[in-house]
Amino acid sequence: MLPKPFDLIPTKAHHPRRFDKNGLVFRQGGKTRGLFFVIDGCIELRRFTEAGQTITIHRARSSETFAEASLFSQTYHCDGIATCESNLVELDRSIILEKIQNDPNFALAIAKRFAQQNQYYRRKLELLAIKSAEDRIYTAIVDGLFTGKIKAFATDIGLTHEAVYRGLAKLVDKSLLIKTGRGKYAPTTTAKNLLLI
Amino acid sequence: MLPKPFDLIPTKAHHPRRFDKNGLVFRQGGKTRGLFFVIDGCIELRRFTEAGQTITIHRARSSETFAEASLFSQTYHCDGIATCESNLVELDRSIILEKIQNDPNFALAIAKRFAQQNQYYRRKLELLAIKSAEDRIYTAIVDGLFTGKIKAFATDIGLTHEAVYRGLAKLVDKSLLIKTGRGKYAPTTTAKNLLLI
DNA sequence: AATAAAATATGATTTCAATCATATTTGCGA
DNA sequence: TCGCAAATATGATTGAAATCATATTTTATT
Numbered sequence: 001m002l003p004k005p006f007d008l009i010p011t012k013a014h015h016p017r018r019f020d021k022n023g024l025v026f027r028q029g030g031k032t033r034g035l036f037f038v039i040d041g042c043i044e045l046r047r048f049t050e051a052g053q054t055i056t057i058h059r060a061r062s063s064e065t066f067a068e069a070s071l072f073s074q075t076y077h078c079d080g081i082a083t084c085e086s087n088l089v090e091l092d093r094s095i096i097l098e099k100i101q102n103d104p105n106f107a108l109a110i111a112k113r114f115a116q117q118n119q120y121y122r123r124k125l126e127l128l129a130i131k132s133a134e135d136r137i138y139t140a141i142v143d144g145l146f147t148g149k150i151k152a153f154a155t156d157i158g159l160t161h162e163a164v165y166r167g168l169a170k171l172v173d174k175s176l177l178i179k180t181g182r183g184k185y186a187p188t189t190t191a192k193n194l195l196l197i
Numbered sequence: 198m199l200p201k202p203f204d205l206i207p208t209k210a211h212h213p214r215r216f217d218k219n220g221l222v223f224r225q226g227g228k229t230r231g232l233f234f235v236i237d238g239c240i241e242l243r244r245f246t247e248a249g250q251t252i253t254i255h256r257a258r259s260s261e262t263f264a265e266a267s268l269f270s271q272t273y274h275c276d277g278i279a280t281c282e283s284n285l286v287e288l289d290r291s292i293i294l295e296k297i298q299n300d301p302n303f304a305l306a307i308a309k310r311f312a313q314q315n316q317y318y319r320r321k322l323e324l325l326a327i328k329s330a331e332d333r334i335y336t337a338i339v340d341g342l343f344t345g346k347i348k349a350f351a352t353d354i355g356l357t358h359e360a361v362y363r364g365l366a367k368l369v370d371k372s373l374l375i376k377t378g379r380g381k382y383a384p385t386t387t388a389k390n391l392l393l394i
Numbered sequence: 395a396a397t398a399a400a401a402t403a404t405g406a407t408t409t410c411a412a413t414c415a416t417a418t419t420t421g422c423g424a
Numbered sequence: 425t426c427g428c429a430a431a432t433a434t435g436a437t438t439g440a441a442a443t444c445a446t447a448t449t450t451t452a453t454t
Binding site for chain 2: 047049051052053055056057058059068069071072097100101102104105107108110111112114115116117118119121122123124125126128129139142143158187188189
């Protein structure tokens with residue numbers, strides 16, 4: 001259930017936590033107890049700046065972990081707030097830190113997880129740097145980011161669903177994509193040849 | 198010179214590498230030898246998809262590391278290409294993997310680095326999700342991302358420099374920022390009070 | 395000190411995605 | 425299976441950032 005390597009953490013270090021909408025998971029400045037896995041729900045991490053503004057620095061959703069960096073800090077650097085009813089698993093900081101130091105396999109596995117997350121985020125940043133909706137949609141599809149529904153896909157790549165529907169239609173026009181069904185699109189092999197001209 | 202914890206890697210595992218423009222650092226499918234630190238230059242990571250398209254999945258620049266995830270893979274999953282003359286340090290994969298397993302401090306430190314990088318990328322993704330140029334600029338400044346020149350800042354936050362100049366001017370108009378000099382801006386404390394109204 | 399190059403800044407215009415609107419299809423629960 | 429909600433899809437309009445242009449100031453170079 002928990003993603004690797006957190007499945008290796010003994011059950012005594014798992015703490016199920018339930019939060020109502022607007023529930024406070026942790027507070028900026030509060031002593032760090034651990035990182036979290038989202039079973040379901042949505043958590044916003046918000047930081048208060050010296051000048052007094054609130055900025056959202058991350059949104060965690062189902063099956064994601066958050067507050068990993070709190071492992072290496074005495075206090076949380078932001079507020080964690082449930083924006084809807086949420087079920088989390090809290091994972092003990094001290095036990096994870098201990099395992100990183102004393103369990104070589106765990107150390108490798110957690111480094112692997114973090115490194116791959118990094119890779120994913122860098123890829124996403126590169127994608128969002130593409131200004132043109134059409135190019136962004138095409139790159140995202142080619143990169144395998146279009147799996148579920150179009151609306152979710154649209155949000156994921158930072159466009160409105162209308163823009164994505166239109167972009168998809170244009171890409172089909174240009175035969176870079178083929179429509180394999182309602183709401184289903186795939187890159188054509190034609191695309192390959194076009195690029196070689 | 199190398200960022201923590203790579204400064205702990207013995208010098209025999211550092212390999213200085215110089216690449217001309219368009220030089221191939223590594224090839225997709227090639228056996229992984231290590232990760233890289235960019236002393237100076239610019240490296241693009243490009244992946245070739247089954248359908249034959251090339252997509253850029255990351256751009257690494259001076260004082261950044263790249264290909265960390267290759268530590269946990271037998272082969273590189275993308276091409277690494279120098280887009281300008283570049284000086285790198287290659288860090289031996291096997292020695293890093295060995296240290297993660299046998300040096301608890303190193304294991305902790307590399308997990309810390311990766312976790313904090315993740316935090317930074319998530320923050321950046323959240324920033325780029327802000328559509329309005331004005332809001333994005335303001336949030337970025339409040340988040341401490343505006344340090345150097347405006348042009349670099351503009352690129353960093355995914356806007357043209359013109360849009361940033363205009364946004365800054367508007368934010369000054371609204372007294373959310375004060376212009377402390379040519380090309381210098383800072384959040385006002387007035388901003389705090391405005392938010393409380 | 396003179397000149398060139400880069401950064402800052404703002405104006406005019408264009409472009410393209412957001413927004414608003416609406417129709418159709420699909421899937422789901424009563 | 426009927427009805428309703430959500431997803432897909434496209435049209436019309438708006439708005440905001442990109443683009444193109446140009447002036448000024450600063451910094452770097454000779």
